[in-house]
Amino acid sequence: MLWISLDRAANSPLIQQVYMQIRKKILSGELMAAEKLPSTRQLADLLGISRNVVLEAYDQLLAEGFLVSKRGAGTFVAEGAYLPSGKSIAFQKVTNKEEVMSEPSIIQFRSGIPALDLFPRRIWGKLTQSICYEVEASAFNYDVPQGRPELREALSKYVKNARGIECHPEQIVITTGATQAFTLASKLLVSPGDELVIEDPITSDIQVIFTNHGAKLIPVPVDDSGIQTCLLPQDTKPAFVFVTPSHQFPLGGVLSIQRRVELIQYARKRNSYIVEDDYDSEFRYEGAPIPSLQGLAPDRVLYVGSFSKLLSPSLRLGYLILPPEFIDRGRKEKWFLDLHTPSLNQLVLARFIQEGHLERHLMKMRKSYKKKRDRLIDCLHDAFTGNESTWCIHRPASYR
Ligand SMILES: Cc1ncc(COP(=O)(O)O)c(C=O)c1O
The missing domain is CATH 3.40.640.10 (Type I PLP-dependent aspartate aminotransferase-like (Major domain))
Incomplete structure (x- = not known):
């Protein structure tokens, strides 16, 4: 829904206020190319103003190329009307450590996370x-x-x-x-x-x-x-x-x-x-x-x-x-x-x-964890017995 705040006590006419606010939203990228605008009737109802006010504001924006009208489909934001300000704040993407760990080539040894699969x-x-x-x-x-x-x-x-x-x-x-x-x-x-x-x-x-x-x-x-x-x-x-x-x-x-x-x-x-x-x-x-x-x-x-x-x-x-x-x-x-x-x-x-279901789910989890545990113990046993100078871990083929 398009949010526009009108100041009825202001000197500038309502048409001007609607026009300016939509124009600003398009230039700033808040309204993006190809985004559909509400119909003139919907917007007029939402703002509690006459439909003519919205019609005139839309006409002005259409004339200036901010909007395009498609017959039978509605009014849309035109391509190429976004003007980046150059002042945008660069938010850093927070990396979820589980995302990093879920790489398929890594065996998860982190404790405390259940078998999510x-x-x-x-x-x-x-x-x-x-x-x-x-x-x-x-x-x-x-x-x-x-x-x-x-x-x-x-x-x-x-x-x-x-x-x-x-x-x-x-x-x-x-x-x-x-x-x-x-x-x-x-x-x-x-x-x-x-x-x-x-x-x-x-x-x-x-x-x-x-x-x-x-x-x-x-x-x-x-x-x-x-x-x-x-x-x-x-x-x-x-x-x-x-x-x-x-x-x-x-x-x-x-x-x-x-x-x-x-x-x-x-x-x-x-x-x-x-x-x-x-x-x-x-x-x-x-x-x-x-x-x-x-x-x-x-x-x-x-x-x-x-x-x-x-x-x-x-x-x-x-x-x-x-x-x-x-x-x-x-x-x-x-x-x-x-x-x-x-x-x-x-x-x-x-x-x-x-x-x-909880009892059945737990039985399934126990069985799966026991299998993994036994396998791990076997592998550790194989890898760490014998000559200490040759200790090394090889990933078993079935886990690759
Ligand atoms: C010792 C301990 N107790 C309980 C929990 C469970 O915490 P929560 O139920 O808030 O996920 C954790 C989570 O890792 C934990 O390490």
């Missing part, structure tokens, strides 16, 4: 379409900050079966990914100057979220069994301890049950909390799954889940499970952040879980 496009598309047709019009209105009841209901059952978590759907806040859940947890638990215990190493992104809330970070080293609880600081009361107990990020250790118990006791003794980031616990290839920390101490743990690793990070769907005393504040803080996470995607995910 396995995204269940057909089912997701079908569910999106049926939900769009079926839901009541109110689903397209502003929604509640804590998220759709359908999704919170489906999630409370899913986490109970998959992760041994006991929670009422009212304890769940749907977030825009785990990242927003970390922000929300910080808002609930951290005051400027508070200390937080984090695993060492952990991604800088997570550190930045916490320091942005004014927290001072106390890093505690991890080993194969997760955070070394014997090194937790004794002379302080951290606002919370942040852990990735199912699969330490980035080193991959699993927090042992002894350390889980020690961590919970540590938090209880200090009246502190634990923020449990369970970002990809569904993927295990060895040993029995270890239930969540939340299942052991629901009163002390704020549990963070994400669909970025199970389905796609572009969905931006995660959740935070809160001890009951934080429910009201959690909803308020979520409202302040972005009112609510988009409802349509939430409804699709709820249906995806309810109809058993």
